[in-house]
Amino acid sequence: VIVIPTPRLAKSADAQGIAEMSREYIEHGLGWSWTPARVLHAIHDKSTNVAVIHAQGCVIGFGIMLYGEQTAHLALLAIHPTQRQHGLATCLLAWLETCADTAGLERIHVEARSDNPAALAFYQKQGYKQIGTMPGYYSGMLDAIRFEKRLWTQSESHKQDF
Numbered sequence: 001v002i003v004i005p006t007p008r009l010a011k012s013a014d015a016q017g018i019a020e021m022s023r024e025y026i027e028h029g030l031g032w033s034w035t036p037a038r039v040l041h042a043i044h045d046k047s048t049n050v051a052v053i054h055a056q057g058c059v060i061g062f063g064i065m066l067y068g069e070q071t072a073h074l075a076l077l078a079i080h081p082t083q084r085q086h087g088l089a090t091c092l093l094a095w096l097e098t099c100a101d102t103a104g105l106e107r108i109h110v111e112a113r114s115d116n117p118a119a120l121a122f123y124q125k126q127g128y129k130q131i132g133t134m135p136g137y138y139s140g141m142l143d144a145i146r147f148e149k150r151l152w153t154q155s156e157s158h159k160q161d162f
């Protein structure tokens with residue numbers, strides 16, 4: 001039986017580990033934009049949640065979501081290679097999505113590298129729909145596939161009743 005640890009909000013001390021995972025597992029071949037300083041800024045930003053899962057004191061998975069007025073944007077999500085395909089990313093994403101849903105946001109956007117079949121399959125499995133391609137989105141070198149998940153539609157809104 002695999003017990004999935006509950007995600008929690010990242011602390012300042014997690015910034016280095018998260019940034020290193022971004023460099024190795026997300027930004028490889030593109031240059032390092034999510035440096036420890038940028039991750040630290042995200043951790044302290046009131047409109048951003050940085051969620052982490054730890055094992056034996058190390059970050060083994062994390063996700064970063066930015067929350068706007070209507071839309072949330074999943075900026076980064078990664079699981080350590082030895083811990084993949086045990087549902088950890090599903091768990092982290094559900095945690096981040098619940099925050100967006102609770103805040104009444106309409107939809108979530110995410111981009112994935114076109115050379116990353118695992119991520120493309122993952123987002124489809126999580127109910128994200130492909131809504132476009134962004135040529136050269138990553139440093140002008142690599143295309144992004146853009147996905148969207150709608151949390152609710154106008155017709156479902158109960159807010160209009162009040």
Ligand SMILES: CC(C)(COP(=O)(O)OP(=O)(O)OC[C@H]1O[C@@H](n2cnc3c(N)ncnc32)[C@H](O)[C@@H]1OP(=O)(O)O)[C@@H](O)C(=O)NCCC(=O)NCCS
Nearest residue numbers: 025077078079084085086087088089090118119121122125
């Ligand atoms: C994409 C990633 C986050 C998935 O993490 P994970 O913890 O392995 O994902 P889960 O175990 O929750 O997988 C859920 C579903 O996603 C799909 N999926 C995940 N990895 C897959 C793979 N390598 N190939 C095909 N489908 C995959 C499957 O449908 C899976 O469901 P199943 O286990 O019932 O088949 C992980 O592979 C990763 O960190 N990759 C490197 C970083 C990255 O690409 N991040 C996303 C873009 S920012």
